[in-house]
Amino acid sequence: MTIAILVMLGIGATCGIILSVASKVFYVYEDPRIGQVEYFLAGANCGGCGFAGCGAAAVAIVEGRAKPGICVAADSEAAVNIAGVMGVDPGTAEPVKSLNPCSGGDRAEDKFIYNGAMTCAAMTALYGGKRVCSIGCLGMGDCIKTCLFDAIHMGPNGFPVIDEMKCVGCGACAAACPKDLLSVKTMSERLLVFNEEDHALAPCQQTCPAEIDIPRYIRQIREGDYEAAVSTIRERNPLLLSCGRVCPHPCETYCRRAIEDDEAVSINQLKRFVADYEMNSGTRFPIPCAPDTGKRVAVIGGGPAGVSCAYFLRRLGHHPTIYENMSKLSGITRYGIPEYRLPDKVLDWEIEGILNLGIDVHYHTCLGRDFTIQSLREEGYDAIFVGIGAWKDYKLGIKGEDLKGVSQGINFLSSVADSPDKRIPIGKRAAVVGGGNSAIDCVRTLLRLGCEKVYLVYRRTRKEMPANEVEIVAAEHEGISFQFLAAPTRVIDDGQGNVKGLEYLQMELGEPDASGRRRPVPIEGSETILDVDMVISAISQQPDVSFMEKEPEKEDITITRWNTFDNDPETLQCSVPYLFTGGDVATGPSLVVDAIGGGRRAARSIHQYITGEEVKGSPKSLRKQHIPESLFQTVPGVVKSKRTPMPELPVKDRIDSMIEVDQVITEADAKHESSRCLNCCRVCYNPDTIAPSTPEGEQSAA
Structure with missing residues (x-):
């Protein structure tokens, strides 16, 4: 008996030693x-996430191959909790949705007849597909077949339409698209998309400094979905009310309708219509923001660039604080554009909606007097934007420029x-010297203040005046002498230090000079004197x-000879890595919509910087350049x-007053004007078969 016990103990000890050694040799860490x-x-x-079960998905998340929000069956709270486990920015826990920017489908012409295997993958293998559009949808529906959630269907115009309510963001459709047209993005990622040369873009969108999806919001207006149109803009x-009033709409210069028709689509009037619709509706359409990241950004200057930068940073989940020298935000749009063009009450309503997102403001604080860039860094801000x-x-x-008057x-x-x-x-x-928009604003304001005679x-x-044509025409109608x-050459003194005239x-x-103007x-011997006292x-x-x-x-910090901040034009990052600039302090005097576009571009770069990503743009960035194949000489089928x-x-x-001059178009006019849009994409558009309805609702045959 004793021997048996000793044998068993020996065997057990031997097994223990073997297992101990094996555990060291074959140990697998989890x-x-x-x-x-x-x-x-x-x-x-x-399996909707693309991985073989939740265990595999968890491994992918930990290994960095998937984002915290990859689970299509869990809610956003679960994604935030997972982000906490991983110690990453909760902003990455946003839900994702599929997006198809192509609205062409069957509209694009065929370059050859194709009767082979009817799949997008097979068609792409043959010269990129049968259609002339180099980037557009092939329309065979590979993406539809792969969707397990019935979130995509083929639309009537031969391109897939995504149901956002059903879409779980699994990415199967994007993986199935051989032309990389479909993408699965979070709301934050959509905000930070910039025009690239291989995107599906209409010429108007390529031209817009803010890169608004113009055909999309016009289509939404035509369909009566005004809330969606506002969200698209x-x-x-974020300043659609302001831009709807003061933007010179460079986008209309490249409107395809104007190639065959006498006049482009009135894009800016449509933007103002839908912006005013929201303002006058008695409610504010919701503006979603990403989960809080805890990152703080100082925004110096509350003009269009600064407000736009703060807006996009807040929507990305960060905490911007604006430092403003004046008593109210809006910068040059409030203090440089007269009330008769852009009323204060409109600005106040628009700014209030932006600040309601959770943006802090310090008024009456001046850079160089109350604080410095360095002092903001010492306060703990993760990045700084300068938009002064x-x-x-x-x-x-x-001579005489220092005279009273x-x-x-x-x-x-x-x-x-x-x-x-x-x-x-x-x-x-009074005499106003200049030919730009500010000069026109000055002469028209002087009239409203009671000046008896105003010269420009x-x-x-x-012909060479840089001011907007509509503003020049309005000044002519109001009686300005040009x-x-x-x-x-000199301002004439009356002998008591006052203005007596302008020579x-x-x-x-x-x-022609460097600007191209003569x-x-x-x-x-042609000296002439104007009798003015101002x-x-x-x-x-x-x-x-x-x-x-x-x-x-x-x-x-590098400053150029034009007193602007030197920065990378693609990222707007300055020579000091934490510093970014946009708007007029980066470009010199430019359009309000240029400043808005700069604010968004800087917000993307700041987001990259404070989340630890590489600050970079895209090698395919357009930046208001045009895709050659999208520019047409003729547009067949257009009915005037x-x-x-x-x-x-x-x-x-x-x-005699500062009452707003330009008024908003009616809903009937907005429906008519939106119907004039050809709903262009890169190379395709909707040719007219029936002329768009007139404001009175009449139809004319093609």
């Missing part, structure tokens, strides 16, 4: 986070805007960068249709 992640998954083992431009605009007016550089354009306009009743003391007869003095001809080919030389146009050449210089502005003298890192005119107040009803 990351404890896998079990924690799997706990928060739905446990459905449905807000994916690129261009508020420093250029002077004329002529001489002022600069932006100072004049901002003084009017900042006064409670929009009135300041002025002269009886410009050294070239009307003095073309006139170059001021100018007559000019004639010579050879250079004005003075005519000797002169305003409105020839241009530049940023004021005097605050840089107080910056400890001023030697590391009259453009909806801009409704405006008669001169007699507007000239």
Whole structure:
């Protein structure tokens, strides 16, 4: 018995030793986070995520091959919990949705007849497919066959339509698309998409500085889905009320309808219509934001660039704080654009909706006086955006410019805007020097303040004026006297330090200069005097960068000879990595919509920087360049249709007040104008078979 016990103990000890050695030799480590992640998954083992069950999905998440929000059966709270386990930015836990930017399908012409295997994959193997569109949908429905959730169906125009309510973001459709047209993205990722040369883009969208999906929102207006149209615009431009009033709509220059028709689609009027619809509806359409990341960003300047940057950062889940020198936000759109073009109440409503997202503001705080870039870093901000605009007016550089009664354009306009009743003391007869929008704003404002005679003095001809054509026409209708080919030489003193007149030389146009415009050449002995007691210089502005003298890192921050911040034009990152700039302080004086586009571009780069990604753009970035194949010389099938005119107040009803001149079009006019859109994509469009309805609802046959 004793021997048996000893034998058994020996065998047990031997087995123990063997197992102990084996455990060391064959030990397999399992990351404890896998079990924690799997706990928060739905446990459905449905395979909708693309992995063989929840266990495999948990392993993929821990190994970095999948995002925390990959589970299609779990809610966003589960994704946030998983992000917490992984110690990553909760913003990456957003749900994903499939997106098809192609609206072409059967509209694109065929380059050859194809009777082979009817799948997208097979068709792509043969010269990229039978259709002439190099990037568009082939329409065989490979993506539809792979969707396990019935979230995609073939639309009537031969391209797949995605049902966002059913889409779980599994990515099967994107994997099945051989042309990489479909994409599965979170809301944040959609906000940060910029135009690239291989995207499905209409010419108007390629031209828009904010890169708004113009055909999409016009289509949504035509269908009566105004909330969706607003949301489409807000994916690129948070200031749609402002832009709907002041944007010179460069997009319309490349509208295909204008190639065959006399007039482009009135894109900007449609944007204003749907923006005003929301404002006047009594409610605000919801604006979703990503989960909080805890990252803090200082935004210096509350103009279009700064507000846009803060808006997109907040939607990405970060916490921006705006530092603004004035008493209200909006920058040049509030203090440089008169009330009759952009009313304060409109700005107030628009800004309120943006701040309601959770953006903090410090008013009456001036860079260089109350704080520095360095002090913001010391407060713990993860990144800093500078969007202080261009508020420093250029002077004329002529004798008498320091006389009483001489002022600069932006100072004049901002003084009017900042006064409670929009009135300041002025002269009886005034001359405004310049040919841009600020000059036009000055002359039209002077009339409304009661000036008896107003001259606009410009050294070239009307044809060379950089101001918006509609603004020039409005000034002509209101009785402004234009003095073309006139170059001021001195302001005349009345002997008591006041303005008595403005002397100018007559000019004639010579050879073109660097801008492409013919250079004005003075005519000797042609001095002429205007009888005025007030002169305003409105020839241009530049940023004021005097605050840089107080910056400890001023030697590391590069300023150009135009007093703008030197930055990477693709990422807007400065020579100091945590610093980003956009708007006029980066580009010099430009359009409001350019500043908005710059604010979004900077927000993307800041997002990359503070989340630890590489700050980079795309090698295929368009940046307002055009895809050659999308530019047509002819557009067959277009039936002419009259453009909806801009409704405006008669001169007699507007000239004595700051009441808004341009009015919003009616819903009937919006339906008519939206029907004029050809719903273009890259190479395809909707040719007219029946002419769009007139505002009165009449139809005409093609």
